[in-house]
Amino acid sequence: MTEFTGKVKRIVFENDKNLFKILDATLISELPDYDRKEIKITGNFGDIQVGGTYLFHGQLVVHNKFGLQFNCESYQQSLPHEKDSLINFLSSSKFPGIGKKAAEKIVSVLGDNALSVLKDKPEKVATLSLTKKQKDSLLNGVSAMDSYSEIVLKLAQYGLNKKVANRLYQIYHGETINKLKADPYAAIADVSGYAFKSADRMGTNLNMARDDPKRISGAVFQIMLDEVNKEGNTYIKLADLLTRSSKLLALDQFDPIANCINKLQHEGKVVVSGDEAALQNIFQTENEIALAMKNLVNRQNSDQFKEKDVQAAIEKAEKQLKIEYDDTQKMAIKNALTNPISILTGGPGTGKTTIINGILLALQKLAEIPASTLYSSDPPFLLAAPTGRAAKRMEEITGITAKTIHRLLGLGIGENDATDLNELNGEILIIDEMSMVDMFLFKQLVNSIDQTKHVVFVGDKDQLPSVGPGNVFSDLIKADVFPTTVLEQIHRQGDDSSIITLAHAINEGQNPQIIFKKTKNYSFISCPTHEVDHVVQQIVEKALNHFDQDDIQVLGAMYQGEGGVINLNNVIQAIVNPTKTESKFLEIHDEIFRIGDRILQLQNNPEKDIYNGQIGKIVSIDNTSTKNCMIADFDGREISFSKKDMFDLTRAYAITIHKAQGSEFPLVILSLTMQNYVMLKRNLLYTAVTRAAQNLVLIGDPHAYTMALTNSGNDRQTGLCKKLKKQLAKNGEETLSLKEKAKIKAAVVSSNSETSYILTPELIYSGEIDPMIGMQDVAIKRKK
Numbered sequence: 092m093t094e095f096t097g098k099v100k101r102i103v104f105e106n107d108k109n110l111f112k113i114l115d116a117t118l119i120s121e122l123p124d125y126d127r128k129e130i131k132i133t134g135n136f137g138d139i140q141v142g143g144t145y146l147f148h149g150q151l152v153v154h155n156k157f158g159l160q161f162n163c164e165s166y167q168q169s170l171p172h173e174k175d176s177l178i179n180f181l182s183s184s185k186f187p188g189i190g191k192k193a194a195e196k197i198v199s200v201l202g203d204n205a206l207s208v209l210k211d212k213p214e215k216v217a218t219l220s221l222t223k224k225q226k227d228s229l230l231n232g233v234s235a236m237d238s239y240s241e242i243v244l245k246l247a248q249y250g251l252n253k254k255v256a257n258r259l260y261q262i263y264h265g266e267t268i269n270k271l272k273a274d275p276y277a278a279i280a281d282v283s284g285y286a287f288k289s290a291d292r293m294g295t296n297l298n299m300a301r302d303d304p305k306r307i308s309g310a311v312f313q314i315m316l317d318e319v320n321k322e323g324n325t326y327i328k329l330a331d332l333l334t335r336s337s338k339l340l341a342l343d344q345f346d347p348i349a350n351c352i353n354k355l356q357h358e359g360k361v362v363v364s365g366d367e368a369a370l371q372n373i374f375q376t377e378n379e380i381a382l383a384m385k386n387l388v389n390r391q392n393s394d395q396f397k398e399k400d401v402q403a404a405i406e407k408a409e410k411q412l413k414i415e416y417d418d419t420q421k422m423a424i425k426n427a428l429t430n431p432i433s434i435l436t437g438g439p440g441t442g443k444t445t446i447i448n449g450i451l452l453a454l455q456k457l458a459e460i461p462a463s464t465l466y467s468s469d470p471p472f473l474l475a476a477p478t479g480r481a482a483k484r485m486e487e488i489t490g491i492t493a494k495t496i497h498r499l500l501g502l503g504i505g506e507n508d509a510t511d512l513n514e515l516n517g518e519i520l521i522i523d524e525m526s527m528v529d530m531f532l533f534k535q536l537v538n539s540i541d542q543t544k545h546v547v548f549v550g551d552k553d554q555l556p557s558v559g560p561g562n563v564f565s566d567l568i569k570a571d572v573f574p575t576t577v578l579e580q581i582h583r584q585g586d587d588s589s590i591i592t593l594a595h596a597i598n599e600g601q602n603p604q605i606i607f608k609k610t611k612n613y614s615f616i617s618c619p620t621h622e623v624d625h626v627v628q629q630i631v632e633k634a635l636n637h638f639d640q641d642d643i644q645v646l647g648a649m650y651q652g653e654g655g656v657i658n659l660n661n662v663i664q665a666i667v668n669p670t671k672t673e674s675k676f677l678e679i680h681d682e683i684f685r686i687g688d689r690i691l692q693l694q695n696n697p698e699k700d701i702y703n704g705q706i707g708k709i710v711s712i713d714n715t716s717t718k719n720c721m722i723a724d725f726d727g728r729e730i731s732f733s734k735k736d737m738f739d740l741t742r743a744y745a746i747t748i749h750k751a752q753g754s755e756f757p758l759v760i761l762s763l764t765m766q767n768y769v770m771l772k773r774n775l776l777y778t779a780v781t782r783a784a785q786n787l788v789l790i791g792d793p794h795a796y797t798m799a800l801t802n803s804g805n806d807r808q809t810g811l812c813k814k815l816k817k818q819l820a821k822n823g824e825e826t827l828s829l830k831e832k833a834k835i836k837a838a839v840v841s842s843n844s845e846t847s848y849i850l851t852p853e854l855i856y857s858g859e860i861d862p863m864i865g866m867q868d869v870a871i872k873r874k875k
Contacts, residue, residue: 276309529559
């Protein structure tokens with residue numbers, strides 16, 4: 092075996108599953124029997140950075156096709172000692188939160204051997220004038236230098252890809268392997284993407300028994316997490332949990348599973364209530380929301396406006412806006428101005444936007460708010476939405492600054508975390524696109540409301556629920572404890588009215604034939620699945636003669652398949668941004684990114700002030716850099732991305748319907764086929780259609796559209812509605828309907844106590860908890 096020191100120029104090829112890579116490197120030290128300055132290196136690398144210097148151990152080999160190259164068997168990073176190199180290293184992605192200025196501070200205090208000093212004497216970090224997060228990041232980064240690559244390579248042997256291995260390492264650090272050997276199933280509850288199948292592979296390798304309590308606990312957590320993360324439910328029926336756990340474990344007895352659930356409840360990890368089981372943090376989140384809402388409702392508002400003054404303010408708003416509200420719309424405005432919490436829901440064209448403007452104008456007059464304060468650093472009107480595009484649209488229609496909910500709360504910005512958020516103080520807080528808000532974000536929102544006098548939740552209850560767990564907006568309405576206005580009268584009669592008519596027809600689930608009509612604004616093109624990409628190609632090519640490229644949006648239900656958004660992105664990219672000779676590009680997770688490509692942010696990134704659902708455009712690419720490999724324009728702001736950041740990006744010529752929620756586009760091209768049958772529900776089709784602002788082209792299988800329209804789907808299983816009723820049950824006045832189609836309620840709800848049980852085999856067999864609810868025909872083998 093021989094060794095040499097080299098600097099990595101670029102990663103030619105990498106396999107994320109087994110971590111095999113081909114590198115181009117420049118020699119820094121001599122390599123025996125090799126006289127060139129550059130060399131190709133092959134091997135399995137846990138973590139390797141372009142621009143990094145490493146000591147490689149292995150041997151020279153001759154490849155049949157590529158000739159002489161170095162087969163690396165092991166490697167280690169050479170720590171930089173020169174000042175500039177050290178500063179660049181410390182401000183790299185290996186040390187999140189440490190920028191160039193912080194790196195300069197570290198070097199000025201600890202010298203050019205800063206890394207060695209911190210490695211040998213980590214207590215020296217106390218001498219640095221850094222934040223706690225920066226100090227933690229620095230020590231974690233130094234600790235990781237020796238162990239990370241070794242751990243990632245070891246985990247690859249168990250079939251774990253680098254992404255999951257990285258998540259495991261971020262939680263367990265250098266103890267990752269020891270933790271997994273002690274209990275490979277415990278990480279299922281801690282690490283996203285680490286599933287029972289991977290844990291079981293390790294468990295088998297460790298000779299763990301099939302009925303080992305650790306294995307059973309892992310299976311129970313897997314089923315409950317699937318229910319939360321895949322279905323959006325906040326609880327699972329015990330019967331379902333027992334049966335599915337038994338199947339996953341390949342065990343034919345319920346007793347050990349019931350004992351495990353009982354133990355998990357005793358440990359405070361699971362809550363069993365009646366015939367339902369919930370993860371403790373999910374159950375607690377719903378409880379916290381219900382309590383926070385109760386506190387908001389019970390606040391005493393000493394400055395309630397008189398009814399005649401409210402009526403006068405509405406009339407003035409009508410004159411200023413040059414419109415006339417109907418009785419239902421007026422009641423919505425009154426609800427907002429005279430209650431701590433109110434709800435407004437309605438489909439497209441029903442006047443939600445007009446009502447929001449009316450609320451703001453009327454409140455400005457009632458509270459005598461000077462116009463100069465509306466745009467101050469402490470504004471009286473707080474407007475927010477879950478996504479950047481939805482917030483931008485809200486700002487455009489009101490003329491008032493609107494933010495994402497994350498930005499409004501300061502969530503993830505600087506030193507802020509979930510326990511240190513901005514307090515919300517204003518005359519009114521209006522949250523739009525509420526159907527997109529999941530339970531975790533909603534909890535942070537309502538817990539941050541301090542002295543805000545009025546809170547209005549606005550949305551369309553018939554759209555898709557949040558990607559995250561829960562069904563908050565629907566539960567707020569169903570609880571019947573807040574003044575709620577349901578808008579059903581269509582007021583908009585513009586050029587897009589046929590799309591609005593289609594949307595309402597879909598929502599009612601009747602007359603599927605309306606989908607296949609040809610109108611001024613929408614049309615249907617029938618085609619088999621294997622022709623979808625070809626049809627989309629033709630439509631886009633023709634549409635470019637009449638629409639700007641950025642005004643055209645293709646939507647699909649899923650990523651995979653011939654009609655999926657991954658394939659459609661390839662097709663559209665080839666039309667609008669084809670390969671050019673020697674043009675720069677990046678290949679990340681099997682996607683090609685080119686300068687000029689439209690891209691979509693997949694996760695919230697408050698540090699960069701970009702959020703889930705925002706669309707931008709690539710303006711430059713540097714494929715020699717790892718830290719700043721790409722710059723993109725998002726709404727006029729240029730933002731740099733590292734290769735790590737780019738795992739949260741995808742091309743956006745075609746996007747999923749879920750990702751389009753909260754946005755509108757002049758032309759929408761929707762693809763649905765029977766490949767999507769598991770997702771074909773009415774609210775999916777309704778949400779897709781309502782993304783079209785002017786024109787809509789529906790393509791695909793007619794049966795898929797009919798199935799979606801006629802399938803109302805199942806509501807998510809959530810506990811928030813019941814908890815809200817329990818917290819807010821009181822005697823109150825009922826607001827009567829003003830019109831047959833208006834459903835405005837302030838309900839009187841009686842309290843129902845929840846009974847908790849300790850799950851035992853005896854309770855199951857005695858019949859007090861029936862494990863066969865809904866499964867009477869399923870045979871269960873009992874333990875002999």
